[in-house]
Amino acid sequence: MTGNASIRACPNCTGTQAVKLPVYSRDEWNVVSCDDCEMIYLQNPPKYEALEQDFAWEKTFVQEDETRVKKRGLLKRLAYAGRMLSYRLRPSPNARYLRVLGPGKILDVGCGDVVRWTAPFVPFGIKIPKALAKGADKKMRALGGECRQGAGAPTIWEFPENHFDSIMMHSYLEHEVDVDQILRGAQRCLKPGGKAFIRVPNFNSLNRKWSKGDWPGLRYPDHVNYFTVNTLKSVAANAGLGFQLTNKHKIWLDDNIQALFIKPIQN
Numbered sequence: 549m550t551g552n553a554s555i556r557a558c559p560n561c562t563g564t565q566a567v568k569l570p571v572y573s574r575d576e577w578n579v580v581s582c583d584d585c586e587m588i589y590l591q592n593p594p595k596y597e598a599l600e601q602d603f604a605w606e607k608t609f610v611q612e613d614e615t616r617v618k619k620r621g622l623l624k625r626l627a628y629a630g631r632m633l634s635y636r637l638r639p640s641p642n643a644r645y646l647r648v649l650g651p652g653k654i655l656d657v658g659c660g661d662v663v664r665w666t667a668p669f670v671p672f673g674i675k676i677p678k679a680l681a682k683g684a685d686k687k688m689r690a691l692g693g694e695c696r697q698g699a700g701a702p703t704i705w706e707f708p709e710n711h712f713d714s715i716m717m718h719s720y721l722e723h724e725v726d727v728d729q730i731l732r733g734a735q736r737c738l739k740p741g742g743k744a745f746i747r748v749p750n751f752n753s754l755n756r757k758w759s760k761g762d763w764p765g766l767r768y769p770d771h772v773n774y775f776t777v778n779t780l781k782s783v784a785a786n787a788g789l790g791f792q793l794t795n796k797h798k799i800w801l802d803d804n805i806q807a808l809f810i811k812p813i814q815n
């Protein structure tokens with residue numbers, strides 16, 4: 549598909565010794581487990597430019613989703629429809645996240661052009677595709693914020709230190725090749741006591757253990773990190789951030805991990 553791939557060290561411990569997991573690898577994409585810390589990751593991710601052009605997340609998501617829906621039996625499709633309905637009946641994201649994060653300047657990393665934050669949030673964003681960033685920037689400026697165009701890890705460093713009350717990384721960190729750079733950048737631009745909300749696929753879920761190579765959390769090549777609670781906690785600590793698991797009660801059943809990364813009050 550691309551000659552653009554490069555070999556990558558472990559995003560958690562920077563170790564270079566890893567063993568390939570054939571069940572979770574596909575085509576030329578090698579999913580490996582780090583010998584030192586057992587972090588699961590894609591060892592040869594495409595570069596950002598290739599990701600932007602060839603495998604835009606939204607595009608592969610729609611393709612894989614359609615394939616999965618076709619494969620499903622009637623019962624599974626009904627369960628899926630029920631889940632979609634319950635999502636629609638839940639309180640708005642603004643109200644839910646306001647309870648968790650509190651009001652103020654929020655940085656949405658990898659945000660779409662749909663600006664979901666309204667007062668008392670002041671929305672900021674980072675987005676790779678130029679057209680989406682431009683649309684979001686216009687809407688965010690009208691609300692007192694702004695959207696920068698670029699890849700998340702380098703672009704987060706453009707914002708001032710101690711600037712944001714909160715950061716949203718919803719379905720983002722599993723795509724980020726440079727986990728350490730984005731999280732250190734987040735630590736820097738959060739205010740002391742500020743929180744980043746993180747949602748990533750849960751590699752230790754029961755469904756993954758059951759479904760193995762058919763697990764919906766696997767996406768090639770756009771998911772480049774497959775976290776467990778332990779490795780997610782570890783990357784937070786590497787960046788000087790505290791860790792709080794927010795879906796602890798059913799984590800072994802949940803296909804996703806939801807957590808808060810919290811900047812300590814005193815540095």
Ligand SMILES: [Zn+2]
Pocket residue numbers: 558559560561562563582583584585586587
């Ligand atoms: Zn490692």
